[in-house]
Amino acid sequence: MMNPSHGRGLGSAGGSSSGRNQGGGETVVEMFPSGLRVLVVDDDPTCLMILERMLRTCLYEVTKCNRAEMALSLLRKNKHGFDIVISDVHMPDMDGFKLLEHVGLEMDLPVIMMSADDSKSVVLKGVTHGAVDYLIKPVRMEALKNIWQHVVRKRRSEWSVPEHSGSIEETGERQQQQHRGGGGGAAVSGGEDAVDDNSSSVNEGNNWRSSSRKRKDEEGEEQGDDKDEDASNLKKPRVVWSVELHQQFVAAVNQLGVEKAVPKKILELMNVPGLTRENVASHLQKYRIYLRRLGGVSQHQGNLNNSFMTGQDASFGPLSTLNGFDLQALAVTGQLPAQSLAQLQAGLGRPAMVSKSGLPVSSIVDERSIFSFDNTKTRFGEGLGHHGQQPQQQPQMNLLHGVPTGLQQQLPMGNRMSIQQQIAAVRAGHSVQNNGMLMPLAGQQSLPRGPPPMLTSSQSSIRQPMLSNRIPERSGFSGRNNIPESSRVLPTGYTNLTTQHSSSAMAYNNFQPELPVNSFPLASAPGLSVPVRKATCYQEEVNSSEAGFTTPSYDMFTTRQNDWDLRNIGIAFDSHQDAESAAFSASEAYSSSSMSRNNTTVAATEHHGRNHQQPPPGMVPHHQGYADGNSGSVRVKSERVAADTAAMAFHEQYSNQEDLMSALLKQEGIAPVDGEFDFDAYSIDNIPV
Amino acid sequence: MDLVQMQKSLQDYTKSLFLEGILDSQFLQLQQLQDESNPDFVSQVVTLFFQDSDRILNDLSLSLDQQVVDFKKVDPHVHQLKGSSSSIGAQRVKNACVVFRSFCEQQNVEACHRCLQQVKQEYYLVKNRLETLFKLEQQIVASGGMIPPVELGF
Numbered sequence: 001m002m003n004p005s006h007g008r009g010l011g012s013a014g015g016s017s018s019g020r021n022q023g024g025g026e027t028v029v030e031m032f033p034s035g036l037r038v039l040v041v042d043d044d045p046t047c048l049m050i051l052e053r054m055l056r057t058c059l060y061e062v063t064k065c066n067r068a069e070m071a072l073s074l075l076r077k078n079k080h081g082f083d084i085v086i087s088d089v090h091m092p093d094m095d096g097f098k099l100l101e102h103v104g105l106e107m108d109l110p111v112i113m114m115s116a117d118d119s120k121s122v123v124l125k126g127v128t129h130g131a132v133d134y135l136i137k138p139v140r141m142e143a144l145k146n147i148w149q150h151v152v153r154k155r156r157s158e159w160s161v162p163e164h165s166g167s168i169e170e171t172g173e174r175q176q177q178q179h180r181g182g183g184g185g186a187a188v189s190g191g192e193d194a195v196d197d198n199s200s201s202v203n204e205g206n207n208w209r210s211s212s213r214k215r216k217d218e219e220g221e222e223q224g225d226d227k228d229e230d231a232s233n234l235k236k237p238r239v240v241w242s243v244e245l246h247q248q249f250v251a252a253v254n255q256l257g258v259e260k261a262v263p264k265k266i267l268e269l270m271n272v273p274g275l276t277r278e279n280v281a282s283h284l285q286k287y288r289i290y291l292r293r294l295g296g297v298s299q300h301q302g303n304l305n306n307s308f309m310t311g312q313d314a315s316f317g318p319l320s321t322l323n324g325f326d327l328q329a330l331a332v333t334g335q336l337p338a339q340s341l342a343q344l345q346a347g348l349g350r351p352a353m354v355s356k357s358g359l360p361v362s363s364i365v366d367e368r369s370i371f372s373f374d375n376t377k378t379r380f381g382e383g384l385g386h387h388g389q390q391p392q393q394q395p396q397m398n399l400l401h402g403v404p405t406g407l408q409q410q411l412p413m414g415n416r417m418s419i420q421q422q423i424a425a426v427r428a429g430h431s432v433q434n435n436g437m438l439m440p441l442a443g444q445q446s447l448p449r450g451p452p453p454m455l456t457s458s459q460s461s462i463r464q465p466m467l468s469n470r471i472p473e474r475s476g477f478s479g480r481n482n483i484p485e486s487s488r489v490l491p492t493g494y495t496n497l498t499t500q501h502s503s504s505a506m507a508y509n510n511f512q513p514e515l516p517v518n519s520f521p522l523a524s525a526p527g528l529s530v531p532v533r534k535a536t537c538y539q540e541e542v543n544s545s546e547a548g549f550t551t552p553s554y555d556m557f558t559t560r561q562n563d564w565d566l567r568n569i570g571i572a573f574d575s576h577q578d579a580e581s582a583a584f585s586a587s588e589a590y591s592s593s594s595m596s597r598n599n600t601t602v603a604a605t606e607h608h609g610r611n612h613q614q615p616p617p618g619m620v621p622h623h624q625g626y627a628d629g630n631s632g633s634v635r636v637k638s639e640r641v642a643a644d645t646a647a648m649a650f651h652e653q654y655s656n657q658e659d660l661m662s663a664l665l666k667q668e669g670i671a672p673v674d675g676e677f678d679f680d681a682y683s684i685d686n687i688p689v
Numbered sequence: 690m691d692l693v694q695m696q697k698s699l700q701d702y703t704k705s706l707f708l709e710g711i712l713d714s715q716f717l718q719l720q721q722l723q724d725e726s727n728p729d730f731v732s733q734v735v736t737l738f739f740q741d742s743d744r745i746l747n748d749l750s751l752s753l754d755q756q757v758v759d760f761k762k763v764d765p766h767v768h769q770l771k772g773s774s775s776s777i778g779a780q781r782v783k784n785a786c787v788v789f790r791s792f793c794e795q796q797n798v799e800a801c802h803r804c805l806q807q808v809k810q811e812y813y814l815v816k817n818r819l820e821t822l823f824k825l826e827q828q829i830v831a832s833g834g835m836i837p838p839v840e841l842g843f
Contacts, residue, residue: 046738046773053722053730090768116772138715138775141722 033148034059037081041071041099042088042114047137051086054144068094075107079240082109083151086135089115089122097129101293104130105286108158110150114139130289158282239279248272249283258291692834699825703839706822711815716778720839732823738777739816745770746812749805753798763801764793770808781811 038060042048048064055062063082065071068091075082085103089096100111113126114135126134132150135143241249252269253261263281270280690698706712723730745766752763771786789804826836 044769044773044776045741046734047776049734049737050719050722050776053727053734054718057722088772090765092765116768116775137772138718138778140715140718 033151036060036148036151037063037083038086038147039063039065039071039074039082039084040086041065041068041091041096043067043091043093044088047088047139051139051144054139054141057141058145060148067091068096068099072099072102075103075109079107082107084110084112084147086112086114086147089113089117089126097125100126100129100131105290108154108282108286110154112147112150159278239275239283241283245270245272245275246283249280249287253284253287692829692832695825695829695832696834696837699822699829700837700839702822702825706818710780711818712778713780714778715775715780717839719777732826735777735819735823738773738779741773742770742782742812746805746809749808753802753805758796758798758801760793760796764790767793767808774812779812779815782808782815785811 036058038055040048040051040055040062041064042051043066045066048066052062052064063074065074068087071085071087072094075085085099087096087099091099096113096115100113103109103111110132111130112133112135113129113131114137115122116137118136123134132154133147239245248270249266252266255269256262256265261284263277263284266284267275267277267280703712707716719731719734749763749766749770752758752766767786767789771783771790774780774782774786785804785808789801789808792800792804829836
């Protein structure tokens with residue numbers, strides 16, 4: 001297995017041993033990228049042959065497959081036998097995105113999607129499903145030459161989930177080296193289209209890291225770090241998440257509370273020798289994404305989620321323990337419409353309401369007092385998933401804006417799944433009325449993609465506590481989120497989302513556009529207003545599109561009812577941007593950022609959740625503001641709302657999102673500002689920017 | 690015809706295919722993949738393309754001839770043909786597929802029939818030209834010559 005190691009000097013395909021690192025045992029690294037083991041899947045024999053030839057020319061080891069099922073079984077039989085997978089989107093036996101999900105979850109390999117279809121929606125789908133890249137056919141050699149960067153990036157993010165600045169530095173060092181070594185290669189995957197922006201932005205994130213490193217004596221530090229890195233990271237064996245291990249993991253997460261589950265604590269609880277925090281962290285990311293998907297699974301295009309939903313998918317070995325939840329989630333999601341909503345609302349967000357699924361979650365949730373904030377939570381869930389189901393989306397959405405009710409925080413989140421499920425259920429009940437509204441995104445997003453916006457919020461909230469410590473440490477934050485491909489890779493995105501949230505908030509004030517998105521474009525990416533929600537597609541959108549994507553995304557959003565992701569992106573984008581541009585005070589900025597993030601999720605959830613509630617009249621317009629791109633005023637509004645403690649009260653009505661927001665805010669140390677929420681008519685105009 | 694003349698003919702012929710838009714730069718990519726260790730790569734891939742496309746066009750004809758056209762079946766075929774034709778550089782075939790797909794989306798059976806005809810036409814054209822190209826190459830090789838690299842000065 002190739003050890004990506006520090007990418008220094010890794011250049012062209014033939015470039016083995018490009019002056020690599022100083023440490024010993026670099027032989028493996030030196031071989032990189034030649035010898036990279038690629039599995040290419042495409043039902044088109046012509047393309048398959050061409051790709052194989054091209055990859056061989058790059059000195060990669062190629063295995064080709066013309067059926068997705070065969071590819072999966074190959075991968076399962078030989079979990080460590082491949083470094084990267086390239087798959088076509090349209091295949092007769094299995095949807096390419098489904099394969100992508102499977103591979104991401106089971107094998108945690110980077111997957112590149114490709115297709116002759118270059119429509120934005122499909123590319124976006126790739127991003128939101130966690131593809132590390134998306135190639136448009138006809139694929140050119142240049143595009144394939146640099147695919148090794150994805151392998152390295154992924155490995156790095158796995159290895160270095162920084163817990164402290166030290167590790168961040170290491171990571172930064174590595175990245176730096178990588179940058180240097182990779183040269184232009186790392187920065188851009190040539191010949192790709194929409195995805196290019198993504199890689200660029202991702203690399204910006206990396207650059208950020210690198211630049212922060214530059215202050216040090218690069219040469220000296222690098223060497224030292226390299227050695228350290230080499231020693232500790234070089235030959236990290238890949239952890240196989242067996243069913244038992246995963247069950248232990250889930251138990252630990254539930255015990256801690258989904259929202260509060262931190263890799264460190266999970267690791268401690270699991271008490272598995274040889275397991276590292278990084279292993280847990282990366283698995284947690286994926287798990288969160290998975291949960292998000294569950295929550296978002298709805299009647300809508302739930303294709304991708306099928307496997308999750310049914311929980312029967314054998315391929316999800318490690319996730320088998322989740323199956324039960326899946327089913328529940330599914331049950332809830334799919335069927336719960338008004339019923340769950342009502343229940344949720346009535347119970348003040350008692351998850352227990354989700355009777356449909358009989359989710360144990362609800363009980364758990366209760367214990368956790370997740371719903372202590374009541375509605376907020378509920379809303380969240382509701383808003384999350386299903387768009388279009390609830391007629392009243394708006395109200396929900398609005399609430400989300402500013403109301404980070406801190407519910408999230410408080411959610412011990414013992415049962416992340418439960419909450420999500422509930423949310424999903426709620427959402428299911430609520431159609432996303434928001435169409436057009438930003439919020440729908442939140443919910444929508446999860447629908448097709450899976451991760452309910454709720455997750456994001458919850459994640460955010462969970463993160464909050466974690467983040468607060470980190471917020472000052474940008475690096476830490478980045479480290480967490482640092483998923484080089486964060487923009488593209490969903491799983492990693494999850495964690496990022498949350499962190500992004502808080503960090504973003506903080507970041508707003510402090511971060512200049514240059515703050516790269518290392519992992520999470522959210523906070524720093526100047527153009528990327530991608531909210532923390534990685535899961536949401538919009539994030540990716542934002543990341544990738546930096547340039548000019550926003551606008552189109554809006555179009556997409558408004559035109560696509562079901563395209564949650566798009567919506568989210570739009571929202572996220574807006575909110576994000578606003579946050580950055582508005583000269584908000586720290587708290588405001590914070591709230592706004594949270595809001596942005598939350599908005600998406602909250603909005604969605606709110607939207608959904610709101611259906612049953614009487615949405616404040618103003619809410620709707622508020623959202624619309626987003627959708628319409630009235631960013632300025634709208635954003636301000638939401639931000640304010642978030643900040644408002646008074647809004648909190650408001651939030652209660654609105655449920656989850658508000659609570660989440662408050663929770664977030666609280667975590668961040670920013671007291672929500674009340675009163676702002678009480679905008680009547682949440683008209684965007686009211687908000688002085 | 691002597692070797693030099695044959696080589697010149699081949700070059701001119703290849704250029705004309707590019708100029709007419711029958712082939713695009715992707716075909717050049719394929720040619721670059723051909724080397725001593727893979728001397729027949731291009732003709733192998735193209736042959737594969739022909740076989741696959743014949744099958745697809747057949748399926749398409751059958752699908753469109755049904756009483757009730759199932760566009761859910763038609764579209765993936767066209768999509769695949771678009772992908773494979775673009776991968777080998779058969780530009781006009783690809784473009785015809787793009788048009789075809791848009792009519793599929795509209796579920797316009799009449800227009801789809803016309804599109805299919807158009808695709809077939811372009812396909813037979815490129816097939817014919819490429820077969821001629823390969824024949825020219827074979828003649829050169831048979832005469833002991835080397836196939837000159839394609840020089841596209843345009």
